[in-house]
Amino acid sequence: MPATGIKQDAIVIGGGFYGAAIAVYLAKQRGFNRIVVVERERALLMRASYNNQARVHNGYHYPRSFTTAYRSRINLPNFVRDWPDAVRQDFSKLYAIARRHSKVTAKQFVRFCRDIGARIQPAGQDLRALFEPRLIEDVFLVEEYVFDTTKLASWAERELEECGIQIRFQTQAAAIANSHGGALSVTLKHAQGIEEQLSSRYVFNCTYSGLNQLNGDFPGTATGLKQEITEMALVQAPPALDNLGITVMDGPFFSMMPFPARGLHTLSHVRYTPHLHWNDMPGIDPYQKLIQYDKSTRANRMVKDASRYLPAVLDAKYVDSLFEVKTVLMKNESDDGRPILFEKHRELPGYYSVLGGKIDNIYDVLEKLNDEKLSLSN
Ligand SMILES: Cc1cc2nc3c(=O)[nH]c(=O)nc-3n(C[C@H](O)[C@H](O)[C@H](O)COP(=O)(O)OP(=O)(O)OC[C@H]3O[C@@H](n4cnc5c(N)ncnc54)[C@H](O)[C@@H]3O)c2cc1C
Known part of the structure; x- marks a missing residue:
């Protein structure tokens, strides 16, 4: 026509x-x-540009995808330059490595950070004390930011x-x-x-x-695209965690990051954040699917599991959840790139x-x- x-x-x-x-x-x-x-x-x-974890990536999250990690290192300074008002840097960012079920060891993580030129240093004793030493091998202080959507x-x-x-x-x-x-x-x-x-x-x-x-x-x-209905819990962090962003690597663990748009923290968990997934195809409208989905929160399960590694998280107060469809390339399912x-x-x-x-x-x-x-x- x-x-x-x-x-x-x-x-x-x-x-x-x-x-x-x-x-x-x-x-x-x-x-x-x-x-x-x-x-x-x-x-x-x-x-998606609102309903996300607001992390300005700096490579640390991608030990299994060197290209994504490397590109993040190049893009972060540009993002900070071009959207200075939207970027928050005034918190400490920790990456902790789990002893079991992690796809990287602490030693491999340090080597990977050096390879991509990302700053990393052992966290001080006060910050380490937040974690359960039987489950966490090591804790590092790194440089990663969040954006205000x-x-x-x-x-x-x-x-x-x-x-x-x-x-x-x-x-x-x-x-x-x-x-x-x-x-x-x-x-x-x-x-x-x-x-x-x-x-x-x-x-x-x-x-x-x-x-x-x-x-x-x-x-x-x-x-090929994969669609996922995701839930990020929004919580009021307890004082001990308020000024921190925390990610436990690299497997079925969690991240807790400041979410400036609401003055809260997001809590995501690799096991509980994805609720439902399907291979994308014409005629299955992801937005409709999300509307029809019963959005029962899994925040309790996220908190419970996260508290095994980070006991203070039990004092976080659940406020709300952000449900969204996350779209990823099928080819990156295994490396998370x-x-x-x-x-x-x-x-x-x-x-x-x-x-x-x-x-x-x-x-x-x-x-x-x-x-x-x-x-x-x-
Ligand atoms: C749970 C989750 C966590 C994430 N965490 C992070 C993170 O920490 N850091 C990071 O950098 N990235 C993160 N992301 C990814 C990031 O959110 C996306 O890469 C980014 O927001 C995509 O922007 P966009 O403009 O492509 O998508 P969107 O912001 O979704 O924009 C697409 C727009 O298209 C509109 N639209 C759709 N169909 C039509 C149509 N037919 N006609 C008209 N309008 C239409 C929608 O309403 C929407 O506004 C996360 C994503 C999710 C879901």
Whole structure:
């Protein structure tokens, strides 16, 4: 069907951190004027870009994926430079290594940190004393930060407005098709049930969990995706843990990190955070699946198991849970790596599927975009 309506320089589907950052890049770095961002929620950064552990990765988390660890080391300083207001560094970050069931030993972890050039030092006695020595082999003080998701959202709102980028809120991109004259046509469905067609030479699908849910000519991503319904508990940390971020490595353990957006801590547990998973496929809408899912909290189980390693966690007060769909590349299931997905599609020239994997990977995506020859429509 021929596209009608305004011709856009670019359409960005998804107003999460990635969609917003890409729209701003297109405006500022590539001189695009007419950009539309389409977002199904009522505001920017309400989904995975809000409901996450807020860790600015610095490599430590990925002893099984050198590439992800190495890229994190490169991206962290850039993220701190570009979003200084959103980054919190005023807490101590500990990585503890479990004695049993860990995929790394303390010695291997130290060697790995040296290999990626990440700072590490033995934690002092006062911090070690927080852990159960029969279960924890060693404890290290490292350099890792968190971001405030609400500050990233404010940044996105401000920048999109300054760049004159239009946003269609409460609007869902439903289909994508080749149109005449090398354009792509996107069918939008507004909350009130109204349909609209937009056309552009370039469409960036930044919908994270929704990448494969568009009808029309889209063949699906070549890279297989796994969807997971996840729960992160939000807790009020007890005084002993209030100024700390803690991760126990590397297996069925937990992380407790400051979550600046709510003034609380997130508690995630490798065994209890993932509630349900499935292989992504068209027609199984992850957002619908999350709505229909019975969101009974597992916070008690997280606290109970974590307290075996870190007894003070028993004094944490449960406040709330963040439930979200987490989307990961199937190929990284075993090594836990978080590379980006950046795909172009022969059947739909000008259409890009983008998935960042973690917040700081935005630089890997922008690097890819720098290599693209993008020309403005007349
Ligand atoms: C539990 C969990 C913990 C995580 N922890 C961390 C961490 O500690 N550190 C880190 O760096 N990363 C973490 N991540 C990953 C990080 O959250 C994501 O990489 C990042 O937020 C992805 O941004 P995005 O813009 O691609 O996705 P989103 O923020 O989800 O944006 C996609 C947007 O697209 C919209 N959308 C979807 N379909 C459509 C459609 N058809 N039409 C219109 N709009 C649509 C959605 O409403 C959404 O707003 C975590 C993720 C989860 C789920």
